[in-house]
Amino acid sequence: MTEPGLENLEIARGQIRKARRLAVITGAGVSAESGIPTFRGSGGLWRNFRAEDLATPSAFQRDPKLVWEWYDWRRGICKAAEPNPGHLSIAKLESLLPEFLLITQNVDGLHNRSGSRNIAEIHGNIWRARCTLCGNQFDLLETPLSRIPPRCNCGGLARPHIVWFGETYDEELLEDVLDFLSAADTLLVVGTSGMVPMPVYLTRHAMSHGAFAIDVNPEDSELTHVVNISLRGKAGEVLPQIVP
Ligand code: BV8
Ligand code: ZN
Numbered sequence: 001m002t003e004p005g006l007e008n009l010e011i012a013r014g015q016i017r018k019a020r021r022l023a024v025i026t027g028a029g030v031s032a033e034s035g036i037p038t039f040r041g042s043g044g045l046w047r048n049f050r051a052e053d054l055a056t057p058s059a060f061q062r063d064p065k066l067v068w069e070w071y072d073w074r075r076g077i078c079k080a081a082e083p084n085p086g087h088l089s090i091a092k093l094e095s096l097l098p099e100f101l102l103i104t105q106n107v108d109g110l111h112n113r114s115g116s117r118n119i120a121e122i123h124g125n126i127w128r129a130r131c132t133l134c135g136n137q138f139d140l141l142e143t144p145l146s147r148i149p150p151r152c153n154c155g156g157l158a159r160p161h162i163v164w165f166g167e168t169y170d171e172e173l174l175e176d177v178l179d180f181l182s183a184a185d186t187l188l189v190v191g192t193s194g195m196v197p198m199p200v201y202l203t204r205h206a207m208s209h210g211a212f213a214i215d216v217n218p219e220d221s222e223l224t225h226v227v228n229i230s231l232r233g234k235a236g237e238v239l240p241q242i243v244p
Contacts, residue, residue, distance in 0.1 A: 004216075004231040004238050011229055012214050012242045019186035021099035023206065024090055025199050029191020029217060031110055033084040033236040036077055040193050055164045064149040064157060071160050075126055075143045083114035086190065086235030089243040091115035093188075096244065101180045103202065105192060107162055120177050122169055122198065128161035137161055169198070181206040187213040187227075190235050194222025203227065214242075 016022070028038035049070065053059055060067045091114045094100040102119045104111055107126040111119055129140040133156025140150060140158070150158045163169060181187070187206045192199045200222050207213050213227040216238045224230050231238050 004233045004241075008229045008231055009238075009241055012231060013244075015186055015212050015214065016093070016188075016242055017244060019097060021180075021184045022093065022097050022186040022188065023101045023103060023181055023184045023211075024093065024188045024190060025192065025202060026090070026102070026104045026106060026111070026190045027192025027199065028106060029193075030086045030090075030104075030235045031081065031084075031106055031108055032191065033086060033234060034081040034110060036081050036108055036110075038191075038193075040195055055162075056166055057164055058166075060159055060164075064159070068145070068149045068160075071126065072143070072145050072148060075145075078108040078110070078126055079143045081108065081110060083110050084236040086239045087111055087114035087116070089239035090190070093243050094118060099180075099184075101177070101184075103177055105196070105199070107160075120173055122163070122173060122177065124160070124162035126160065126162065129158040130161045131156040132159050133157065177202065178205060181211065182209045184209070184211045187211045189213060189215045189223050189227060190239070191217060192221065192223065194226075197222075199223065200226055 032038050054067055054070050087110050090102060094116055100118055102111060102116050104119060104121055105123045107123050109125060109127050127139060127141055128137060129150060130137040131152035134154045136152050152158050181202060184206050187203060189199060189203055194200045203213050203226050215223045215227040215230045216235055218232060218234055
C-alpha cells in the first residue's frame with residue numbers, strides 16, 4: 001500500500017475547498033474501519049458465502065429462512081459497529097456545502113448514524129423490509145430477529161428492502177442521482193471496487209458533465225483509471241486530511 005501522495009492530497013483539498021455542488025459515492029470500504037466486512041477482497045463477505053446463493057431473488061424463493069439468517073447475522077454486525085472518521089468527514093462535508101448528495105451502495109445505515117442527511121441508498125437498507133404479498137415497506141430494527149423469516153402485518157412473507165443481483169435499481173431514485181451528478185462540480189468516490197458497475201457508470205456520467213472526480217481506496221479498483229486523481233489510503237485516514 002502506498003501513501004496518498006502530498007501533491008494529490010493538495011489537489012483534492014483545493015478542489016473540495018472550491019466545490020459548490022459535490023457528490024460522494026461510497027462502497028463497503030468506507031465501513032471497513034468500523035469492522036463491517038467488505039464484499040470482495042480479504043475477509044470479504046463473498047469469500048465465505050456465494051452471493052448468488054444469498055443475495056438474489058431466486059435464493060430467497062428457494063430458502064427465505066437461510067437468506068434471512070444471513071441478513072440477521074449481518075444486522076448484528078452493523079448494530080455493534082460505530083461510524084468511523086471516514087463517515088464523519090462525509091457528514092461534515094455536507095454541512096459545509098450548499099449542494100450535496102451522498103450516494104451509497106451500503107445498506108448498513110452508518111452514514112445516517114454519523115449525521116449525513118441527503119443520502120441516496122441505491123441498494124436499499126438492511127433495517128428496512130417489505131412485504132412480498134402487499135408491498136408494504138416497514139422498519140425492522142429488532143436484532144437478533146425473534147422470528148425468521150419475519151412477516152408483514154398482513155401475514156405475507158417479508159424480504160429485506162435491498163436490491164439483489166438480477167434486480168433493477170429504483171428508477172426514480174436513479175433519475176434523481178443522475179440529475180444531481182449532471183451539474184456536480186466535484187465527485188468523491190470512496191471505498192468501492194467497482195465490480196458492480198454502477199459506481200463506474202455514475203462517475204463517467206458526472207465527469208462527462210464536467211465534474212472533477214477523486215477516488216479514495218487503499219487498492220487499485222475499477223475506478224482508478226476513470227477518475228482524475230486517486231488517493232491511496234484508508235477512508236478513515238485520508239478523508240479527514242482533505243475535508244476542511
Ligand atoms: C442492475 C446486495 C439493471 C446488498 C448487492 C449475472 C447475473 C445476474 C446479474 C448480473 C450478471 N452479470 C452482471 C450482472 C449485473 C449485476 C452485477 O453488477 N454483477 C456484477 C457482480 C458482475 N448487477 C445487478 O444485477 C444490478 N442491477 O444492473 O439492473 C439496471 C441498470 C441501470 C439502471 C436500471 C437497471 C443490481 C446490483 C445489486 C447488487 N447488490 N448486494 C447487500 O446484501 O448488502 S452488491 C454488493 O456489492 C453490495 O451492495 C456492495 O455495496 C456492492 C458493491 O461492492 P463494493 O461496495 O464496491 O464493495 P467491495 O467489497 O467490492 O469493494 C470494497 C472496496 O473497498 C475495495 O476496493 C477495497 O480495496 C476498498 N477498501 C477496503 N478497505 C478500505 C477500502 N476503501 C477505503 N477505506 C478502507 N478502509
Ligand atoms: Zn403485507
